[in-house]
Structures are given as C-alpha cells and as structure tokens.
Amino acid sequence: MYQLIEKRASVLHRIREYFDQQGVFEVEVPxxxxxxxTDPHLSAISAQVQQQAHYLQTSPEFxxxxxxxxxxxxxxxxxxxxRNDESGKLHNPEFTMLEWYRTEFxxxxxxxxxxxxxxxxxxxxxxxxxxxxxYAEVFEKHVGLNPHTATxxxxxxxAKQKLDVHFDSEPKATWLDLLFSHLVEKHLQNPTFITDxxxxxxxxxxxxxxxxxxVAKRFELFWKGVELANGYWxxxxxxxxxxxxxxxxxxxxxxxRPPIDIDEKFIESLEKGLPDCAGVALGVDRLMMCxxxxxxxxxxxxxxxxxx
Amino acid sequence: xxxxxxxxxxxxxxxxLDGDPCSIVENEFVKxxxxxxxxRVRLKNLRSGRVWERTFKSGESLEGAxxxxxEMEYLYSDGEFWHFxxxxxxEQYQADANAVGENVKWLKEQDKIVVTLYNGSPLAIxxxxxxxxxIVETDPGLKxxxxxxxxxxxxxxxxxxxxxxxxxxIGEVVRVDTRTGEYLGxxxx
Numbered sequence: 460m461y462q463l464i465e466k467r468a469s470v471l472h473r474i475r476e477y478f479d480q481q482g483v484f485e486v487e488v489p490x491x492x493x494x495x496x497t498d499p500h501l502s503a504i505s506a507q508v509q510q511q512a513h514y515l516q517t518s519p520e521f522x523x524x525x526x527x528x529x530x531x532x533x534x535x536x537x538x539x540x541x542r543n544d545e546s547g548k549l550h551n552p553e554f555t556m557l558e559w560y561r562t563e564f565x566x567x568x569x570x571x572x573x574x575x576x577x578x579x580x581x582x583x584x585x586x587x588x589x590x591x592x593x594y595a596e597v598f599e600k601h602v603g604l605n606p607h608t609a610t611x612x613x614x615x616x617x618a619k620q621k622l623d624v625h626f627d628s629e630p631k632a633t634w635l636d637l638l639f640s641h642l643v644e645k646h647l648q649n650p651t652f653i654t655d656x657x658x659x660x661x662x663x664x665x666x667x668x669x670x671x672x673x674v675a676k677r678f679e680l681f682w683k684g685v686e687l688a689n690g691y692w693x694x695x696x697x698x699x700x701x702x703x704x705x706x707x708x709x710x711x712x713x714x715x716r717p718p719i720d721i722d723e724k725f726i727e728s729l730e731k732g733l734p735d736c737a738g739v740a741l742g743v744d745r746l747m748m749c750x751x752x753x754x755x756x757x758x759x760x761x762x763x764x765x766x767x
Numbered sequence: 768x769x770x771x772x773x774x775x776x777x778x779x780x781x782x783x784l785d786g787d788p789c790s791i792v793e794n795e796f797v798k799x800x801x802x803x804x805x806x807r808v809r810l811k812n813l814r815s816g817r818v819w820e821r822t823f824k825s826g827e828s829l830e831g832a833x834x835x836x837x838e839m840e841y842l843y844s845d846g847e848f849w850h851f852x853x854x855x856x857x858e859q860y861q862a863d864a865n866a867v868g869e870n871v872k873w874l875k876e877q878d879k880i881v882v883t884l885y886n887g888s889p890l891a892i893x894x895x896x897x898x899x900x901x902i903v904e905t906d907p908g909l910k911x912x913x914x915x916x917x918x919x920x921x922x923x924x925x926x927x928x929x930x931x932x933x934x935x936x937i938g939e940v941v942r943v944d945t946r947t948g949e950y951l952g953x954x955x956x
Contacts, residue, residue, distance in 0.1 A: 498801070500798070500801065500802055500803055500804060544774065544804070544825070545796070545798060545804070546774070546796060547795060547796030547797075548795065548796070549796070550796055550798065622820075622822055623819065623820060623821040623822065624821070624822050624823075625821070626823075626824050626827070629803075629824075632802060632803070633802075633803045633824075635802075636799050636802035636803045636805075637803070637805060637822065639799070640797050640798075640799055640802075640805065641797070641805075641807070641822065660801065660802070662801050679800075686799060686800055689800045689801060740800075742800075
C-alpha cells in the first residue's frame with residue numbers, strides 16, 4: 460500500500476507540474492450539480508440535496524466550459540468523476556479524471572499536448588513510441604470495412620460473423636463500438652491516437668467535411684489496449700449543441716432511460732460565446748495502470764469500490 | 768426461475784441459453800467512454816461441455832437455470848445407467864451415458880462424485896481431482912528400474928488407461944489426476 464500511495468502521489472504531482480510549466484490554471488468545479496449530461500450511454504448517480512435533485516458529475520466538462528465562456532483562459536481539472544453502472548477491470552464508479560482545455564488549439568495541437576504530458580510522466584528509461592491512425596485506417600485494417608461508408612446491415616453482418624452476438628436492429632454507433640472494442644483495441648499497444656471519428660460518434664466535437672464524407676474532430680488515446688483519453692475540437696455552436704442534446708434524449712427514451720433536463724446554464728454559456736478551443740478528458744487511474752504495468756483498475760486505487 | 772441482468776453475471780452463475788443450461792465462467796465489462804456498454808461473457812454449456820464467448824449489450828438478461836451440484840456416492844452401473852446416492856437422504860439418481868460421458872472411466876464404487884442436477888436429473892458428473900485405482904493389466908514390471916524415466920500403458924480397474932513408470936505391476940494401486948489423466952504416484956498403503 461505504501462508503494463502505491465507513493466507512486467500515485469508522484470504521478471499527481473508530475474501532472475500538476477506539467478500544467479504549471481504550461482501556464483494552465485487548475486480549477487475546482489462542483490462534484491454535485493443540478494444537471495447532468497444527456498449522453499444516452501452515461502448514467503449519473505443522483506442525490507438529494509435540501510430536497511432538490513442533484514447529480515454527481517460524470518465529468519467536469521459543462522462547468523469548465525462555463526468558466527471558459529467567462530474568459531478563464533486555459534484550465535485543467537484533476538479530481539473525481541462518477542459514473543453509475545460502470546464496474547469491471549477498467550471501470551470503477553468513482554474514478555480520478557484529468558480534463559483540460561486549450562483555447563486557440565484544434566484537435567491536432569491538443570494531441571501534441573497530450574503526447575508531451577505522456578513524455579513528462581513516463582519513467583526516463585521508457586522510450587514512448589507514440590502512433591497516430593485515423594479511425595477509418597485501424598477499423599479497415601482489423602475489421603475490413605470503411606466505418607464511414609459501411610451501412611448498418613454490413614456492420615451487423617460482419618459483427619455476427621466474427622462474434623457471438625444475438626442483439627439486432629441497433630443504431631450504427633452500437634455496431635461500431637462493438638467491433639472497435641472487440642476487434643481493434645487489443646492491437647493498440649503503443650500509445651496511439653485514433654482520430655477523425657464517424658459523424659454518428661461526434662458527441663460534443665465539431666464535424667467537418669473532408670470530401671468523401673464528414674468526420675468528427677474527435678480523438679482518443681489508447682495504450683496497452685486500454686482507452687485512456689477522449690478529446691474534441693469543441694463544438695461552440697449553441698444551436699447545434701441543443702439539437703444534439705434533444706437527439707440524445709430521444710435515444711434515451713428509445714433505450715428506456717429517463718430523459719435528462721438540458722443544462723440551460725451550459726447552453727447559455729455557449730450562446731454567450733465559448734472561445735474556439737480543444738479539450739480532452741483522461742482517466743488517471745487507467746493511465747496509472749499503464750505506467751505501473753497493472754491489468755486491473757482496483758490494483759492502482761487505495762479504495763476500489765469492492766473494498767469500501 | 769429468477770432472471771439475471773448482465774451486471775449480476777458472476778462466475779458460477781447458472782443460466783439458460785439457447786435451451787441449454789450454462790455456467791458463467793467469466794464476465795468482462797466493456798465500455799467505450801462515449802459509447803454502448805457490453806458484457807463479454809465466457810460461458811460453459813453444461814450439457815456439451817463447450818466453452819465459448821458471447822457478447823451481450825449491458826442490461827440484457829437471462830433466465831436462471833435450475834442447476835445444482837450435489838456430492839453423491841457412486842453405487843453401481845447396470846449397463847444402461849449409472850446409479851448414485853445422496854448420502855444424507857439416501858435418495859438415488861440414475862445418470863445415462865451422456866451425463867457420465869468420458870468421466871465413466873474414473874468411476875469407482877463408493878467414491879464421492881459431484882453430480883450436476885438439472886431440473887432434478889443428472890446432467891453431468893465430476894469425479895474427484897485425484898482417484899486411487901488398481902492396475903489390472905500392464906506389461907511385467909522391471910524390478911529395480913526406478914531410476915529411468917520410461918513409462919508404459921497400464922489399464923486400471925475402471926477401464927482407464929494411463930502411463931505409469933516401468934517398475935509398476937498388476938495389483939498395485941496408483942493415484943491419478945482425473946483432470947489430466949496423469950499418474951501421480953503409488954497410493955499410500
């Protein structure tokens with residue numbers, strides 16, 4: 460236990476050191492908020508505070524964007540986030556998240572920033588070979604289809620051929636998530652940035668037209684087959700953002716999940732003007748798994764949920 | 768029978784799948800940060816013994832299977848059925864050739880065997896990890912040849928054939944690992 464505490468403390472210290480050197484401010488934002496995200500695949504933990512419904516935040520994103528709209532400049536958050544119904548070798552309902560925003564950065568510049576942080580954290584003897592692939596490149600290589608142009612039926616057919624699955628009539632994103640997580644992730648052993656996601660996986664990222672098809676300016680970082688970070692060249696258009704939230708709630712309804720009231724204060728801040736920026740969230744416990752060579756998140760946490 | 772959701776899937780849980788009772792071997796939660804959650808589950812079909820992997824969407828559920836493992840005493844075989852008895856209730860069960868399967872070659876009368884009951888009938892049996900059986904047939908033993916590593920086949924009282932060291936002869940009792948079919952040593956006298 461002493462060793463784990465020492466190693467965790469050192470990583471947390473080095474993260475703060477990196478951002479201090481970069482002139483990025485650490486911010487604290489509420490863990491208990493009045494709203495939550497509409498993301499159909501996230502379930503927030505709800506709490507009653509003075510007879511009012513609150514949620515433990517699934518990420519500091521909306522509060523941080525409100526600060527950015529107020530003119531905070533570059534900021535980072537290093538602290539806890541909570542997600543209900545997530546538990547396993549790579550998941551703990553309460554976990555440590557690092558999230559940061561860089562104004563004037565696009566997704567490319569932010570990936571360089573993430574890479575620089577990794578180099579700052581990796582032990583000196585480790586020579587990190589950071590790789591870059593587009594989502595389409597790795598998907599075609601390991602699944603055999605172009606994820607942008609493949610139809611839902613083609614994706615479902617190949618999933619059923621390669622895996623034993625018995626669900627059906629799923630949206631395109633579900634088949635992409637299934638195939639990517641089961642057939643692609645394990646091959647991403649070096650620190651690898653995956654860029655340019657399909658339009659249906661955009662979430663809060665800008666979508667741009669590249670010619671053949673639109674791509675979402677979103678990236679993820681994988682290391683040792685583990686998803687570590689998710690970043691966006693941020694959508695700053697309040698109207699588009701509201702449309703995506705409404706679409707999320709429609710999907711939640713179809714999935715039998717309760718709809719979530721749209722965070723109007725967040726939309727207001729977008730209307731007021733979110734500066735052009737890129738942001739990324741990184742799972743710190745998973746990063747520690749990679750740095751300490753552990754294969755279970757509970758091995759890097761002093762108090763994993765099964766040990767409370 | 769109760770039904771179980773993916774987050775209740777634990778190693779050892781017995782569920783119904785495609786009409787067959789299955790046992791959950793391992794349940795791995797897989798979720799992209801911004802995507803659909805899945806459970807990648809290793810299952811063992813208790814009827815065929817096949818182990819394979821199926822992926823569920825998190826939240827899907829399966830019927831529980833009425834499957835129980837009960838330790839029983841092996842009594843005898845009448846040629847068609849193998850008879851077992853629950854020692855505390857004296858209740859007897861008969862298992863057919865499908866249920867005893869390959870494990871028939873380790874069945875010695877009065878040994879304690881785990882019988883897997885499905886809806887009250889024997890579905891499969893599991894012999895003890897180690898059994899002691901008498902050699903009934905093997906080439907003559909070579910006395911004093913204990914140093915060399917050579918082996919020879921020996922047929923045991925239950926019909927199992929295992930490789931034993933050259934110095935062993937008919938009538939001796941040996942310990943065997945039923946999971947690997949390997950000779951472990953001479954039984955303590």
